[in-house]
Amino acid sequence: xxxxxxxxxSLPMTSDALxxxxxxxxxxxxLHDHVPLRTVxxxxxxxxxxxxxxxxxxxxKNLYLRDRKKRNYLISLHQDREIDLKALAAQLGAGxxxxxxADRLMEYLGIRPGAVSPLAMITGAPKQVRFLLDAxxxxxxxxxxxxxxxxxxxxxxxxxxxxxFERIAVVPEFI
Numbered sequence: 001x002x003x004x005x006x007x008x009x010s011l012p013m014t015s016d017a018l019x020x021x022x023x024x025x026x027x028x029x030x031l032h033d034h035v036p037l038r039t040v041x042x043x044x045x046x047x048x049x050x051x052x053x054x055x056x057x058x059x060x061k062n063l064y065l066r067d068r069k070k071r072n073y074l075i076s077l078h079q080d081r082e083i084d085l086k087a088l089a090a091q092l093g094a095g096x097x098x099x100x101x102a103d104r105l106m107e108y109l110g111i112r113p114g115a116v117s118p119l120a121m122i123t124g125a126p127k128q129v130r131f132l133l134d135a136x137x138x139x140x141x142x143x144x145x146x147x148x149x150x151x152x153x154x155x156x157x158x159x160x161x162x163x164x165f166e167r168i169a170v171v172p173e174f175i
Contacts, residue, residue: 003114003150004036012110012123013075015149019119021122027164030155037150038114040079050144050153058140062116064105067094072108072127074146075175076118077134086158091175092132110148118161133172137161
């Protein structure tokens, strides 16, 4: 199974259910459907169709990491930001950061590789996944991310994303 909406019924929370929840909470977004995006390069190929001129936008890349003590982290960064896992581990006080397996990704965030997103914290928060967000998110008008599948992208106004985090009791750590 891939990370597209064709297989969303096998997720703990479907993309459709997430979108309905966002609507129920009054969280605004613009939904874009597109071909499945698996990499930052794939995303860049379609971003011209997604971006709104005149808005400061943040397009994310997302990393699911674990440390030696089996603590889980979701790191969401500007798509072009370089990351040094050793330096990040030192900053977090976490030894031996490495990428989590696909099985653990499903267990802790309820998604498949290729669809990692801050919105997966709706599943990750109750499982004590630690969430870190690029500090540039505090300045962006709109933040783009997948709604648990990789053939859809949401454009969320920053205040609405922050309201989502409040609803699920997540306080992003800005890095």
